[in-house]
């Protein structure tokens with residue numbers, strides 16, 4: 592498995608200097624061509640197998656969870672080599688999977704208003720640089736299962752807002768000039784921190800939007816109320832996946 596950097600060069604594993612710089616400046620970074628055609632086909636089959644009700648206009652109808660319990664590649668993405676070093680760098684060696692879900696959007700449906708943001712300081716979703724290391728609270732790896740073309744909608748953000756010093760004013764909505772769409776092709780992924788102000792632009796794609804979101808946190812931090820999967824699922828996991836799904840703690844928290 593390989594991915595292409597912002598300049599098109601093939602890169603593996605940890606953030607490159609260029610990616611780290613980009614993430615620090617913008618609050619997100621895109622990795623291209625991470626999933627192969629075969630993997631994309633497998634993931635589409637796995638999503639089809641969930642027999643989701645048709646996506647409508649409500650946010651609830653555009654979300655599906657239990658993607659880790661479902662198994663298969665949807666589970667194995669939690670510690671995919673394309674992102675493992677990245678989540679370790681951003682959340683620390685005791686990084687944990689906090690929660691995971693998928694997004695489906697029907698053509699013409701609208702998404703989610705702007706949310707997140709680094710101000711006021713939120714101890715569960717933050718962005719800090721200390722002694723030369725980036726540290727984030729809750730952060731996201733979103734895998735695009737279909738093309739998200741320019742003008743197609745989907746993930747958007749206010750680049751740089753993860754280090755902003757003022758709260759988002761009420762007058763800045765999805766249609767504001769500061770809001771940037773983040774186009775992706777099927778097989779790309781975007782890494783972003785929840786301290787970044789972000790949201791979902793109405794979906795203008797001709798096809799259904801499908802993406803999978805895996806949200807990670809530092810070892811002692813829990814954003815969600817529930818564990819990321821059922822206890823029975825843990826028994827089926829590799830040791831590394833099990834370590835990723837530990838309960839939030841400082842004491843006895845094994846490194847991933």
Ligand SMILES: O=C(O)CCC(=O)C(=O)O
Nearest residue numbers: 702703745746789790791
């Ligand atoms: O549509 C997107 O990719 C953003 C989703 C999002 O911000 C959320 O689910 O909280």
